[in-house]
Amino acid sequence: MTRDVRVYPDAHALARAVARALVEVLGTAGAAADRCCSVVLAGGNTPRILYGLLGSVYRDAIPWEHVHVYWGDERCVPPDDPRSNFRLAKEAWLDRIAIPLENVHPMPTDLPDADAAARRYEATMRARFPAQWPVFDLALLGIGTDAHTASLFPGSPALDETTRWVVATRAPGEPHARLTLTLPVLNHAARVWFLVAGADKAPALRRIFADVSAPARAAAGIPPAAAVGPHDGTLTWWVDAAAASLLSPRARGE
Numbered sequence: 143m144t145r146d147v148r149v150y151p152d153a154h155a156l157a158r159a160v161a162r163a164l165v166e167v168l169g170t171a172g173a174a175a176d177r178c179c180s181v182v183l184a185g186g187n188t189p190r191i192l193y194g195l196l197g198s199v200y201r202d203a204i205p206w207e208h209v210h211v212y213w214g215d216e217r218c219v220p221p222d223d224p225r226s227n228f229r230l231a232k233e234a235w236l237d238r239i240a241i242p243l244e245n246v247h248p249m250p251t252d253l254p255d256a257d258a259a260a261r262r263y264e265a266t267m268r269a270r271f272p273a274q275w276p277v278f279d280l281a282l283l284g285i286g287t288d289a290h291t292a293s294l295f296p297g298s299p300a301l302d303e304t305t306r307w308v309v310a311t312r313a314p315g316e317p318h319a320r321l322t323l324t325l326p327v328l329n330h331a332a333r334v335w336f337l338v339a340g341a342d343k344a345p346a347l348r349r350i351f352a353d354v355s356a357p358a359r360a361a362a363g364i365p366p367a368a369a370v371g372p373h374d375g376t377l378t379w380w381v382d383a384a385a386a387s388l389l390s391p392r393a394r395g396e
């Protein structure tokens with residue numbers, strides 16, 4: 143399997159490359175189709191540098207009024223909680239650009255019932271995507287050291303979801319629930335970009351890239367991030383050298 147893997151010296155070089163590419167994609171997609179673009183934002187800490195660039199160096203590079211932002215997952219905590227994925231993007235980026243409030247679609251974390259929150263977010267998405275599945279122009283994702291992505295964790299029933307767009311779930315050991323987009327939604331995106339940085343992600347990346355036979359994978363359980371493969375879209379791995387350090391030259395695309 144040939145993958146589109148792009149390796150950069152460090153997390154800052156990685157973020158700069160992704161920012162340039164994102165501006166190119168959103169600028170081209172929006173202008174060419176004269177329509178709004180829709181982007182799924184990654185959570186966690188890895189995108190912090192990227193969001194900071196989009197809120198500073200590139201703040202005026204895109205007609206943000208043509209861009210709608212959604213989240214790939216969220217922790218069911220208040221929006222001003224340090225653990226909130228919404229807060230990360232808001233403070234580093236969205237508060238610094240001229241994006242209409244109605245274009246920003248955070249996952250609802252104010253409902254006591256996480257399943258009801260998941261269904262509400264799906265309704266929000268369906269209002270903009272009337273088709274059977276949403277087709278995002280771009281979905282940004284990270285991976286955990288356990289090879290999870292979004293909030294799709296190893297062994298989670300959420301990995302087997304085939305009809306719902308958003309489900310409630312939990313991360314091992316966390317007191318709060320989470321909301322996550324499901325694999326069918328991610329796999330209908332036009333572009334999926336994984337952003338992976340840091341030596342602690344190297345073992346997970348090696349597992350995700352392992353060319354293991356289907357039976358072996360079935361037995362061991364496919365790493366969640368390895369289940370992401372857009373049906374009609376493209377998949378790009380944006381990785382820093384530390385995270386790529388356990389990959390073979392072939393896996394690194396050399």
Ligand code: 6PG
Pocket residue numbers: 184185186187188189214215216217227283284285286287290291292293
């Ligand atoms: C989350 C994320 C999750 C994240 C990875 C990597 O809410 O935690 O959506 O999937 O992308 O856990 O997190 P870091 O970037 O902090 O390593």
